[in-house]
Amino acid sequence: MRKLYSAQALLGWDLHAHMPKKAAPFRSQVIAKLATMAFELAVSDELGGFIEELEKNDDLSEIEKRSIRHVARDYRRHKAVPPEFVKEVSEARSSAQSTWTQAKAASDFASFKPYLEKNVELARRYADYLGFEDHPYDALLEDFEPGMTCEQLSGIIEPLKEDLVPFLAKLMESGTHPDPSPLKGSFDLDAQRKLARRSLEIILYDFDAGGLTDVTHPFTTTIGPGDIRVTNRYAEDHLGPGLFAALHEGGHALYNQGFSNDLYALGVAGGASNGIHESQSRMIENQIGRSLPFWQGFQPVLAEYFPQFAQTSPELLHGAANIVAPSLIRVEADEVTYNFHIMLRFELEAGLIDGSIAVADLPTLWNEAMDRYLGVAPPDDGQGVLQDIHWSMGAFGYFPSYMLGNLYAAQMLKALRTALPGLDDQIRKLEFEPLLGWLRENVHQHGGLYLPTELMERITGAPLDGTHFVEYVTTKYSELYKL
């Protein structure tokens, strides 16, 4: 099965990285064929039999038991859904996605509305198939953040909101904005590519077990053990996008490069959850890559590729890398405002799934929430409710993981700093071995063996607690904005 997954991953990577445009129609047939073959294996009675037998076996090691729990959970979720439904979903998504692309470009919510309604209906049926105790959204969350519930999420979001809404207002009103210009200009793309490669080397990404390729939207993919590839894109007029996306994807890649080899055979060679995965990328990109010690170490490296930075102070670069600005678009949001984009999506999604919100009301509700959280008003739906691809893909329940990643990361980083009191000095010297060693030991090697909560308890001795993130973000930006 994992051999088929490997071929599928390569087909997907190639589609974005190298496939010529005339290959597209046949490629989608190849991908569909392999997906069908893989699905047949994933729900096969043979696999079900193995699972039942192993679940009864008391002689298994702790790791083997966790592996069975993981594999059984996936198997039963796959089995819970009738094959006809899988086909119906796949077709609905396919039409919804192509309609969404056009609707977004034309800022035409009305044309997308029936497709989104269909996707919502399918997501509700999906939740029914899988079952849930409290809220149907819990069943969807399970695909991305096992064990997380709507209620827990609300419990995390409320205090976060109470702290961050006023903090953002204070920053914007009384803060002194850093100068964004040092990272702007005109930057040779090939030199940016080399810089991205170098930054990946610095964070100890293993190029003998991966590679870096240009694409339109960066992603990281596991083709197989020893083959975790990073992709990236560059902006000609700004160093930020190319550099921080490389660090972000590099963070994901370090996680997957750090799985113990036996996890592949045990079927748990994935992260603990999307949120834990995102914690690794956001820690490297933001909490490390946008820290002052990093820029103190990285400024001379930057100057090797762009000599115009030879005399630029690390403090100036650090400031330019940390501009806070309430904005319309999630993927461009900074550390302070990012979570607000998620909160509003979570509220809308939960309402769509429990039926308390109608698709027709989304544009209005979206704009109201943008005003409430961020004080901005989308000029059209293309920059508002239509901005993300996720709903066209039927991926309800996905967004919260992006926010959880920030929170997990802040809490982990606190434990990490206790274990490594010299961390800032090491980062300043671009010595990433201790940091990576800690992450390998505490996070990476375990792959999908632990649930997110179990992992956080193991690492930090406590379940997820958003106050660590609030502390991190308010301290950092109070200083940067001279509050």
Add this chain to the structure above:
Amino acid sequence: MRKLYSAQALLGWDLHAHMPKKAAPFRSQVIAKLATMAFELAVSDELGGFIEELEKNDDLSEIEKRSIRHVARDYRRHKAVPPEFVKEVSEARSSAQSTWTQAKAASDFASFKPYLEKNVELARRYADYLGFEDHPYDALLEDFEPGMTCEQLSGIIEPLKEDLVPFLAKLMESGTHPDPSPLKGSFDLDAQRKLARRSLEIILYDFDAGGLTDVTHPFTTTIGPGDIRVTNRYAEDHLGPGLFAALHEGGHALYNQGFSNDLYALGVAGGASNGIHESQSRMIENQIGRSLPFWQGFQPVLAEYFPQFAQTSPELLHGAANIVAPSLIRVEADEVTYNFHIMLRFELEAGLIDGSIAVADLPTLWNEAMDRYLGVAPPDDGQGVLQDIHWSMGAFGYFPSYMLGNLYAAQMLKALRTALPGLDDQIRKLEFEPLLGWLRENVHQHGGLYLPTELMERITGAPLDGTHFVEYVTTKYSELYKL
């Protein structure tokens, strides 16, 4: 089945083009898994049933009948071989190949000998499984050159030898060697990459249905319809290898880009044979790409990428691209000496397969033949009998196609010149539309519908006749060497 083949082709392409080294062990498992799945489909009773039914159907079109003939032939050849034998061959090849790599590096024939003996034995058993009328080698030839026999090959080779051996001697003794230096020097690799891309554009290779990537050993691969990829490598000190390999692979790629789309569904989207495929690459590389009209058109293009050629005469470049020199290594051989390398391999292979030659005698026989045909003496077996990978792969019967490609191409080019009297002028203007149009119409669109002989009869009104090649090569080189 062709969807699995597509995934396999991509896995193979990626292995040479992008795969990181630590991915190798798992990749070979993925490739083996997909090969097994594809083989199971290729010999399935379901496919056999379809074939039998269609063979009885009289209402098929001419094209459908040819398609069935082709598919049935492949099916029966696959079925003729027991699965255990396929596995035995695959394992033997795998060990033979890794041993060969080391044996070649160490010029140690003795260590390779038992593996080669095993491969020869397996090839003889393979011939027995498939059956043959006259010579066991005929059964092997069928995989590469359907319809060709040992006897026919000898009938083609003998007169060729009689003409070319004395011609080579005359060239070497009485000819004036062109100056090889114009294409030598130090050439930026990235500019060479761009030049290769440009040459592919000139010959009308469609980049929207393909791509160009660096590898160690150039090849062309069909990932699927609309996706025919070329790979290449470059020598820092010589423009020839990168440029002519691009034209060579481009010739193969034009063939595959030219198949009618319905040939894919009909299962005949391959060339008519390896030899016909090679005729397309060698026509573009040598008979066009190393012609004076081409260099008259190409010299200004070359100067765009390498300004040092702005004042170089096309005649000088043409001369440098056509140096004849008897040498030890087949893949570096020129148009005049190349076929000798094949003749000697054919003689040895036929003898190994019919048992008249023992593996132990190969090094001596090899060196004797090199002296007889080319007047050169390998200093060691690494540069002699161990130079090619083919025997380690058990690919007996493959070499003749390389030679046949040259002969097919010369005969086609003669018909082509009759149809397009303005060909040289068009090439001089780098107008490849008429040439490609003729090849599309007469060769490419038919894919694997015709046997090589049928195709040659269709195009030239006659079966393969080596005298066209002799005429081409003696005229061209008599002029170049001022005989």
